[in-house]
Amino acid sequence: MILKNDYIENFWKIKIRESSRASAYASHKLKYEQETYLDCITIKKHRVSLAKLRMSDHQLNIQKGRHTRPTTPRHLRFCEFCKDELEDEAHFMFECQNDNELKSLLVEKIISKFPDFAEITNRHLKYKFLMNLKDPDLLKSLGYTVNTLFMNLK
Numbered sequence: 001m002i003l004k005n006d007y008i009e010n011f012w013k014i015k016i017r018e019s020s021r022a023s024a025y026a027s028h029k030l031k032y033e034q035e036t037y038l039d040c041i042t043i044k045k046h047r048v049s050l051a052k053l054r055m056s057d058h059q060l061n062i063q064k065g066r067h068t069r070p071t072t073p074r075h076l077r078f079c080e081f082c083k084d085e086l087e088d089e090a091h092f093m094f095e096c097q098n099d100n101e102l103k104s105l106l107v108e109k110i111i112s113k114f115p116d117f118a119e120i121t122n123r124h125l126k127y128k129f130l131m132n133l134k135d136p137d138l139l140k141s142l143g144y145t146v147n148t149l150f151m152n153l154k
Helices: 002-018 023-028 044-055 061-067 089-094 100-113 115-119 123-131 136-153
Strands: none
Touching (some): 044 136, 100 115
16 A cells, blocks of 8 residues: 555656646546546447547647647647637537537536536636546446547547
8 A cells, every 4th residue: 555655646646747748637637546437438439538538649639739740839739620729628528619519418418417517617627527527427428429529520
């Protein structure tokens, strides 16, 4: 147990805070523990899609711009649908004009269980809330939504 605690405090927390690639992950991964969605989402492609979103292993421009030569500056990694908006995970889930109907259905389900969610105006706080969901039904809906949105990007 001492070794695990030492790893968490002296390696894991420091590494995710220092990594620019892990900035989205660090914003919502608060504890060193297995996430609920891993057990709740039984459809593998939905679980994998959500894991990719959580870990920034996706084709959004916030990540694709890291691999261009020369590297696209972070503040210029715009959404292909919205043109003048930074395409990060929070924009993709809450502000992007692509597939609003599907995202609206998810938001309605969340609000039906967590009415205060409707009062959150900051997209990054909404994203953090989304990534910390524990409700099995909402997690299944989230997995389906993310998988469908990713398929629509291709």
